[in-house]
Amino acid sequence: SAVISQKPSRDICQRGTSLTIQCQVDSQVTMMFWYRQQPGQSLTLIATANQGSEATYESGFVIDKFPISRPNLTFSTLTVSNMSPEDSSIYLCSVSGADGYTFGSGTRLTVV
């Protein structure tokens, strides 16, 4: 199955700033997704990252807050903009390929 490298693994950020999370896959994949996992909660889909076009966002998530890039079939970024303490969560990248679904190890974000 695909191997995902997600960076950074964790960060502590000041409110009002932005953080960009990177997701690198070791093979070309058609579908890439970004999830949020709030403390003690399950995973919630933020958006589907589309190669060469704008991401498809789920209800409750908007591009201005969570801009996503997908320049090619192996790489995507998620930016958490103008952060507040409520954005403190684990953010996970996931891909869907011939071998099924794979997840990165996540980025644990704490906003202070």
Added chain:
Amino acid sequence: GESVGLHLPTLSVQEGDNSIINCAYSNSASDYFIWYKQESGKGPQFIIDIRSNMDKRQGQRVTVLLNKTVKHLSLQIAATQPGDSAVYFCAENRGTGRRALTFGSGTRLQVQP
């Protein structure tokens, strides 16, 4: 730091016992289901999957049962070990194609030695 699953329902079992973790899903159009294990500080790890044209699938020490009539999924772990302690999530693929998964609320499994 806070661990995954701190506020989730917890199932406590004795080492060596069998564990059964349940999940209800809502979309009758879902055709593919997966069980994931998540340990603290890690992303979800694939355990076992099942398609909607099956009602049972077995892996190594794990069995998934699917009851489409009541939209219920269960994960059975035989001879539970301390290394099985983690949070377990069911996930469903709603519709055709490799769409994003929708996750259930999760259950924390604690194995007592």
